[in-house]
Amino acid sequence: VSAPLTIALDAMGGDQAPQMVLEGANIARKRFPQVRYIVFGDEQRIRPLLDRSAGLAGLCTVRHTPDAVASSDKPSVALRTGRRSSMRLAIDSVDAGEAAGIVSAGNTGALMAMSKIVLRTVPGIDRPAIASYFPTLRGESVMLDLGANVVCDADNLVQFAVMGEVFARTVFGVSQPSIGLLNVGSEEQKGHEEVRAAAAQLRGTDLPIRFHGFVEGDDITAGTVDVVVTDGFTGNIALKTAEGTAKLYSEFLRGAFRSSLVARVGYLFARNALNKVRKRTDPRRYNGAVFLGLNGVVVKSHGGTDALGFANAIGVAVDMAVNDFNNRIRDEIAHLHASTAAKPQAVTG
């Protein structure tokens, strides 16, 4: 854990960039003293920020980049015109082996498109997926895909399951993570063709995977399984629905505590306890969605996050690099293909 490690930072992505990015790195350096940073972006804006912290400046190399991808750019446009952007050059540095991973709070679609082109997918993975972890009643779980692939077939879902399993095992340290396929019911005949075919494959596989079966929307936060697998359309909507519901609940609560003098007094007494709940559900704590299935560690921070959230996203990249996530994925996928080649009936499920 103490070997030196280099992370590439896209300093120009995110609503509060570059300030938020460098302040985030300044928080992260205290947690991960072994990490060095290559900072990609507008040097004129980055230098004054580094001048504020000699400790951070000593860990950073700045690479000036003339362009930046805008959050409104279409991925195809960013691909064509963004070859000298901070995002692209940061990804290139991972491909070149200069950095073990990249963290960006910029345009998600552009980051995915560029990462696919530059880093390419791991052999045996047809499409990368976006994964994130979140709080549950039983600790933390991970869900994927959260929006990279709007339409998925059964093979994609099975590959997501394998990647999610490796993520939970190597990054969370769960020894035998359980996998659930998100569906509208737990019975075998429920759902559309793709999820049923994926379930048949996962039941039939020789991989040492603990397949729980189908899970429903309320199982996500119940923590019924360690890994929730779904297509990018459903996963994105489930994630944002959960975020919206948490916000609704906390707004209702805020209103209630302001509704009377007695309630205000109650708030004063309960404040410490309520702050604990706030910390436990703080979106910044779960910031840092990972792009799984690429030859390199790519972490997407929320664009609207602050320095603390960005520091957590850096932490996710460090965890993945330290735990050698990508090599483990490669091994596991090779097993999957050996397994399905030996049992072709499982594939057509």
Added chain:
Amino acid sequence: VSAPLTIALDAMGGDQAPQMVLEGANIARKRFPQVRYIVFGDEQRIRPLLDRSAGLAGLCTVRHTPDAVASSDKPSVALRTGRRSSMRLAIDSVDAGEAAGIVSAGNTGALMAMSKIVLRTVPGIDRPAIASYFPTLRGESVMLDLGANVVCDADNLVQFAVMGEVFARTVFGVSQPSIGLLNVGSEEQKGHEEVRAAAAQLRGTDLPIRFHGFVEGDDITAGTVDVVVTDGFTGNIALKTAEGTAKLYSEFLRGAFRSSLVARVGYLFARNALNKVRKRTDPRRYNGAVFLGLNGVVVKSHGGTDALGFANAIGVAVDMAVNDFNNRIRDEIAHLHASTAAKPQAVTG
């Protein structure tokens, strides 16, 4: 509103049936004094419950039914073998014009299958949808489909939009409800083919519909639109994800208030305010999912609800019958078809 109205009750559906059903009717009769009930089920179990309330007994006609649909029955099995079940005979009474609507807390799949066979869909509606309303930061909204149709094409989604609009207008009393299509982003090119084609149709329609465009998962509880339209797979998962997240939040809160003596004191002061939040987010308050698009009012209560929740489901059926929901749907759908016949390019959008 004071004209007499008859509602058919499936007394045998739900975890606590028939007691919960009759206690629910007993709560509902005070709110809706004009309503009479036909109670379908095991007379030997129903009579003693009615004997407890002379007021309720005077409003009820009991129809003994020898069978009941089990919650584990497959819809196809229930259809074949459940012709003398309380659920089926209650639906038949709506078809015969004896009752204005039916409320059941039984097997959802069986209720939908039987309702489709007996009541049939409104002309111009290809498939019925399940709709429910829920709390938001801006009042209440309605979402559909919540699980009747796992796979939907663009025409289905457009029909759901029209039905949801009429529901919000007639049952909520919103004068010009806004409609949103659930998607993974608000830009026109986002999402899969079906949602994009449905959006094109809704933008092109001559109907007096206020189409907002795409909405995302967090817009559901933000109350961005009055009607959220989606396929039954996504809608079911979004609904259950929201329920699960609310539960997670309230469990975290409960834990926090128990975490110290000071927090317990705070709870005592804040109790009234917290109870207000609990009431506002109480699932029983939003109990009663409606099956839209059928020639008859069908309301599905949650199977695990109590008498208060069941009374609310009865209230939804009463609202729909009183507001003549089904005739308004019929008119609106006729307009939709006149509109798309005149503008065929909108259909292929």
